[in-house]
Amino acid sequence: MSLFDHLVIFPVLVPFFIAVALLLPSLTNSLARQRVITITANILMVVIAFTLLFTVKEQGIQVYALGDWSAPFGIVLVADTFSVLLVCLSAILGLAVTLYASAGEDKNGDFFHPLIMFQLMGINGAFLTGDAFNLFVFFEVLLIASYALLMHGGGKQRIQANIHYVFLNLIGSSLFLFALGTLYGTLGTLNFADMADRIPLLSHNELLITKSGALLLLAVFGLKAAMLPLHFWLPKAYASTSAPVAALFAIMTKVGIYSIWRIHGAMFADQAGELANIALPWLWPIALLTIAIGAIAVLASQSLRVLCSNLVVVSVGTLLVTICLNTVQATAAGIYYLLHSTIACAAMFLLAGLIQQQRGKAEDRFVASRAMPQAGILGFVFALLAIALIGMPPLSGFVGKALILQSVTNANQAMWVWPLVLVAGLIALIALSRAGTSLFWRTSGESTNELKGQPIQYVAIGLLVAILPLMVIFGGAVSDFSQLAAEQLKTGLTLQQLNEVAQ
């Protein structure tokens, strides 16, 4: 048994051990040491995630049976291309966030670095887990870290936003358990592969109960993913927290989307017999309305961070559309768009943090204020990110949206999806131009140099911004990966295959 055999569990174990180590006295007392350790750990995580990605590509889906107990009873981690792509994404985000926070944001409260590591552990675990109950457990791990992170730095506004966020998520967790109990009652298992095997075999009087359990799960994941009408907590929570935390949270809604994909897009997909595609009639209107309402809220936003939060809602709607389209091609397009939108939104949140820092009391609101000391470079990055978020060529947003629009083959569906996605893009263009002009051009008075951003903050943003053109230059490779991910997600593994791979 070499260390390499345990690669699948590393994305969960490494952040866990680092987080625990960071709580030891000699490390809690020194912020400098904490920074070095978290940044090193995050670089290590990026390496691990990409090694895992190429392993999965070469050798197919990896299954890790914890304690060597076999699947329906034992806990398994399943690393297919989709989950590993998302683990790579969270590793990159984690690195950028810790770099940015090391400039001083982590001084505002205690335990910033350990909490980030616990949060990454929860996120990676949720992506890699192979059964529904552990999905719940990892959700709770990432949520409890996020509750504390959201409050990081304190202040009235944050506490108030946090109260909504925490209590909504606690209610969501209770419903999650109700749904799991319902599904366990009829299916007798919570392992994803086993559940998918058993769903077509359900007897007639169990169908309705299973259906209600599955739809309850949709509501729960919808709450985490901020799909309409469960998205009201999001703009306030994301806009009131600190920049690095908001940037890390850009992936949190995607955890919800990922789970919807896993359960409703794959498990209850075409092969599920009478329960095939039960979520689709609900998801279609919700997805389209999420885009529409999100776009209207984008227009109404009064500050850059609220605007960006609403763009997250729009991207959630767009991803829900790709789930609804329910083809391998649409799923692949959705996965590409997911990677792009998470990185672009996270970068925008970090940039909003810098803008807020340099504008003093005006923060990031769209009002006239004194000029920013580094307006040139900030404006350039803002323009780049705006192009990516709107979906204009040549950055990855264009490729993502083009792939999604291309995958709509049915004329009836195209009639709804094309105009909404394109008009949402137009609205983003209008809102972001207004934001840019008022932030960078409506200035009065001299700038002060003491508010300048630190180089490490620019490195963090640069890291994320650099990925956007890279996703176009290496677009072929990335879309190959997303294609593979979509195929693996749609085919899935049977329990027997799962146990064979685990051997």
Next chain:
Amino acid sequence: MELVYAVCVGFMSACGIFLMLRGHTFTLVIGLTMLSYAVNLFLFASGGLTIGAPAVLNGSENYADPLPQALVLTAIVIGFAMTAFAVILAMRGRSELGNDHVDGTEPFDRLAAEDKS
């Protein structure tokens, strides 16, 4: 037994939901606690209710499904941690915001305002 059990779970969830709709963090915490009790009982029942059957596989013909019990145990642990966090958050919110309404301010009471004037 099933009927009594189901009524208990249902009643407890109903109480929890009623309390959570009150809009104050104190009732919200109590409501959440009740709801999480209901969840635990519900999870426990999801493996089927049996009497006189041991949970462990000790070779007897008749045994209860051990998996829901493992799930309930995990759910209880997580539920306790979350409730503890919620209580602390509610207290912090009460001290920083000056009241325990979930929106941070008491909603405007038109009738009370008319009484005063």
